[in-house]
Amino acid sequence: MTTLNKNPLATGRQFTPASGKRRGQSDVKIALFFIAPAMIGFTLFYLVPTLRGIYLSFTEYSILGDPEWIGTANYQAIATDPLFWNALAVTSQYVLINIVLQTALALGLAILMHRVAKSTLIRGALLLPYLMANVIAALLWFWLLDYQIGIVNYFIDAFGFPKVAFFGSAEWAIPTQALINTWRHMGYTALLIFAGLQSIPSHLYEVANLDGASPMQTFWRITMPLLRPVLALVLIVTVIGSFQVFDTVAVTTQGGPVNASRVLQFYIYQKAFTESDFGYGSALAVILFAILAIVAFIQMKFLKGNDSDLD
Template sequence: MVFFLWPALRELYLSFTKYNLAGTPQWVGLDNYDNLIHDDVFWNSIKVTVEYVIINIGVQTAAAIGIAYLIFRVTQSLAVRSILLMPFLVANVVVAIVWMWMLDYNLGIVNHVLGWFGAEPTAWLGSDTWAIPSIALINVWRFVGYTALLLFAGMQTVPKNLYEVADLDGASEWRTFWGITMPMIRPVFAMVMILSIIGSFQIFDTVAVTTKGGPVNSTRVLQYYVYEQAFVRSHYGYAAAISVVVFVILAALAAFQLKVLRAGDSDLSGG
């Protein structure tokens, strides 16, 4: 009630007002939402955020599934799992600063190593082409181990006798993975996908540390735009309206994923 419901209801109320901290909220009805419809920067922020989410979720999910399956089928070493979790334990701001140095155009080790193979230096975080992919891959590096361990935990619930039968039938690892592992961990996979997409839409700190929305709005994601409207321009009502729209988008995406991925049906229990 205190930390979730009340702030959410107040956010909804403020989205219908013109408000800054210096005065009292003034009711403006749907004006903020009408302004959103005609706000080119807002629509660009949606486009940029979707681009980030597609790259981040696509690469992270594929890599996490592969890593989780390798751990499950090859080694379940505690040391390996601990190493995978280490990037997740580092604060986002620290990760962003370290990668910003590593991707620096002149002094970054990434361009230095690529130069050994004849590649020209690239302004990874200073290019409107490469900035969002770079930020997405930075966060893939940080979260892929954690996501892999969640999927690995789901794989551990699969009855071992199913794999024994598959081995006796001569099924390949590829067939075993798609025929046994993925159907069995569907509820866990659905949960991981929903949490990952929600987390990706809330990307803020990496952008705030590395690019601050630039160059030329190419990394101005929705959460950073909310921050700018609220704490740079003091347009709290408008920022609240953007937040409400983001909430509706995420709720719709979560409901869609639950339906498409059939998160409530578990092959493990015969559902």
């Protein structure tokens, strides 16, 4: 009885470079076929609008006429625009509050999910605020924090403290916006950090326990270093999202009181769609894009998000 030997080396046949090249070309074609829908969507909805926005930033353009090339005049005007610098300062304040609170709370929730809360139901409940639309969340807290009829001020008054104008005072407007978005996004951020915690080998904690390390020492010397790539990703995503805050401000304060909550994204909207100055609004958007690119690069550089201590 003879057997059919399909080993090409045993039969004297070998794969030629031409056959390997044909297979490589076939794989590339298949890969391009699968990524084509995403590339088409990216080109139509991201790349083309971005390039057009950069072009419009060098023009004077309203919806009633054609773009008129004016060079860097928009950028020169932005450099001396006090509203722009105010919007940048307000946005930076919002980002700082939101990032610090959101990251700290999300890290604590992730550790609780990893070590205490093993129930899938409890873990899923943390994501419920994130599943709520931004506008709905903003309206919900706008009513809860209302100065006259809000239940929060009702309890503040019941305990003998003066009511707080959360959305009506310059001191509280931005911190309130940051707290609302922290509440909405910290569950999702905690889920990302929780995934990073699960990737840390458990034997490292066992060795630390055998060596007599305290929980705090284990956290700072094992957990935090090994979480660095995940935390870098989380910080980049949250910082970019925080700089783009718009809907919460638009629904609640609309930039007030007296520009106290006029964030950069809302200022871009006002210039482009309220004042129909699309050239100036595009220049503001390009500056925001550059700021986000620089911040993301700095974060990746100093947080070493591409490196892992597990290697």
